[in-house]
Amino acid sequence: MPLRPADWLATLAIYRHPPVVAMLFLGFSAGLPFLLVFSTLSAWLTEAGVSRTAIGFFSWVGITYSIKVIWAPFIDRIRMPVLHRLLGHRRGWLLVAQLCVAGGLAGMAATDPAAQLGWVAVFALVVAFGAATQDVVIDAFRIESAETRLQGGMAAAYILGYRVALLVAGAGALYFAAAGGWPFAYRMMAAFMLVGIVTTLVVREPKVSGGRRAVTPERRVRRFLTRTAGRSRPIRVAGAWFMSAVVAPFDEFFGRFGWHALTVLAFIGLFRMSDITMGVMANPFYLDLGFTKTEIANITQIFGFAMTILGSALGGVVVVRLGPMRPLFVGAILVAATNLLFATMAWVGPDIRWLTVVISADNLSGGFAVACFIAYLSGLTSSAYTATQYALFSSLMTLPAKFLGGFSGWVVDGWGYFVFFVWAAVAGVPAILLALHLMRSRWFQPAAPGKEQE
Structure with a gap:
C-alpha cells in the first residue's frame, strides 16, 4: 500500500531521537580537525614562508586517516583505565581521542612554523592520530547506539555536523586568523572541540559496547591455544589476544558471508x-x-x-x-x-x-x-x-x-x-x-x- 504524506512526515520524528541529535554534535567534533591538518594548515604554513616542498610533506599526516584500521582492534578490545568505569568503553576512548585533538591544536597554536616547523609537524600528527581514532570510536558509537532502521537518520545528522565543522575549520579559521593571527585561530579551534567533549560527557554509553565478548574464546583462539600448549605463557597470551582482536573480526565477517x-x-x-x-x-x-x-x-x-x-x-x-x-x-x-x-x-x-x-x-x-x-x-x-x-x-x-x-x-x-x-x-x-x-x-x-x- 502506498505511503501517505502523513506517514513520511511521521518518519521525520527520527531526527528527534536523542542518539540522532547526539550524532549532530559528534559529527561536528569529527569534522573539525580534518581541514586543520590539511588545507587550513597549508594556508598558515604558506604565510609563514615555509617552502612548498615542506608543505607537500605535511600532507603525509593524512595517512593516519587511511590506516586507522590498524589500531581499531585495540579500540574494540582494550579498556581505558578509570575512564571505562566512569564513562564506559566507547565514551572513555572518545574522550581521550577528543582531548588528544584539542591538546594537539593548542600545541600547534603555541608554535611558530617559521622557527619550530618540527614541533608543528609533531602536534599536527597528534591531531591527526586523535582525529582518526575519534572517527573509529564515533563510527562504533553510532552503530551501537541505535537500531538499523535509525542508522540513516544517524548518518544524516553526522553528515550535517561534519559539514558545519568543515565550514568552521575552513572559512571560520581564516576569519579568526585575519582578526587575530593564526595562533589565535588555532586556539579557537581547540576551544570548539568542547562541543564534542561536552557531548561525550552527557550522552549515554551504548548498551552493546565494544569488547564485551572479549572473554568469550572464538574458534580460532581455541585452536591456537591447543596448538601452542607447550609454549610459554606470554607467547600464548599475546598470540591469543592477536587472534581475538585482529584475526577474529575478519574471520567473523568472512564466516558470515x-x-x-x-x-x-x-x-x-x-x-x-x-x-x-x-x-x-x-x-x-x-x-x-x-x-x-x-x-x-x-x-x-x-x-x-x-x-x-x-x-x-x-x-x-x-x-x-x-x-x-x-x-x-x-x-x-x-x-x-x-x-x-x-x-x-x-x-x-x-x-x-x-x-x-x-x-x-x-x-x-x-x-x-x-x-x-x-x-x-x-x-x-x-x-x-x-x-x-x-x-x-x-x-x-x-x-x-x-x-x-x-x-x-x-x-x-x-x-x-x-x-x-x-x-x-x-x-x-x-x-x-x-x-x-x-x-x-x-x-x-x-x-x-x-x-x-x-
Whole structure:
C-alpha cells in the first residue's frame, strides 16, 4: 500500500531521537580537525614562508586517516583505565581521542612554523592520530547506539555536523586568523572541540559496547591455544589476544558471508568510485570553464552545502521507510548520472544557471547516496567487532576511488572534460550492477546492531 504524506512526515520524528541529535554534535567534533591538518594548515604554513616542498610533506599526516584500521582492534578490545568505569568503553576512548585533538591544536597554536616547523609537524600528527581514532570510536558509537532502521537518520545528522565543522575549520579559521593571527585561530579551534567533549560527557554509553565478548574464546583462539600448549605463557597470551582482536573480526565477517563477502567488499570499494573520481577535477573544471572564484564559492560551497544536507536528510528518512538497499541502488544511479550533467555543461559553457542546476543535482544525489551508504555499512558490522569492521569498510570505500582519481588529470589533458565526465559516469556502472545484484539477493541483509547474524 502506498505511503501517505502523513506517514513520511511521521518518519521525520527520527531526527528527534536523542542518539540522532547526539550524532549532530559528534559529527561536528569529527569534522573539525580534518581541514586543520590539511588545507587550513597549508594556508598558515604558506604565510609563514615555509617552502612548498615542506608543505607537500605535511600532507603525509593524512595517512593516519587511511590506516586507522590498524589500531581499531585495540579500540574494540582494550579498556581505558578509570575512564571505562566512569564513562564506559566507547565514551572513555572518545574522550581521550577528543582531548588528544584539542591538546594537539593548542600545541600547534603555541608554535611558530617559521622557527619550530618540527614541533608543528609533531602536534599536527597528534591531531591527526586523535582525529582518526575519534572517527573509529564515533563510527562504533553510532552503530551501537541505535537500531538499523535509525542508522540513516544517524548518518544524516553526522553528515550535517561534519559539514558545519568543515565550514568552521575552513572559512571560520581564516576569519579568526585575519582578526587575530593564526595562533589565535588555532586556539579557537581547540576551544570548539568542547562541543564534542561536552557531548561525550552527557550522552549515554551504548548498551552493546565494544569488547564485551572479549572473554568469550572464538574458534580460532581455541585452536591456537591447543596448538601452542607447550609454549610459554606470554607467547600464548599475546598470540591469543592477536587472534581475538585482529584475526577474529575478519574471520567473523568472512564466516558470515562466505565467498559472498568478496562481492560485498567489491561493492563497498566501488560505490563511491564515480563521485570521488569526478571531485578531483571539479574545481579546475569550474575555473577553466570561466567561472569566477566568487561564483564558484557561492554556488558550489554555500548552495552546494544546503543541497548536500537536504539530500542527507532525505536519505535518512527513506532508509527508515524502505531499508538501505533500494535507496542505495537509486543513489548509485543518480551519482553516476549527474556526471553526464557535468559533461553537458562542458558544452554549454559558463552559464551560472546551468551551474546551479548541476550542483543542485550533484550535491543532492551525493548527500542522499552517502547517507544510505553509511546506514548500509553500519548494518554490516558485528556487535562484537564494531570498530574494527567499520574501520575496514570506511578505509576500503575510498581507496580504489582515490587511486582511479589519480588518473583524472591525465584523462582531461588527453581528451578534455567532456570525455572525462563520461568516463567518471561509466566508473559508476559497476556499483549500480552490484547494488542491483545485492538488492535481489537475500544473504546480503545486514542485521540490527547488537544482534548476531546467522
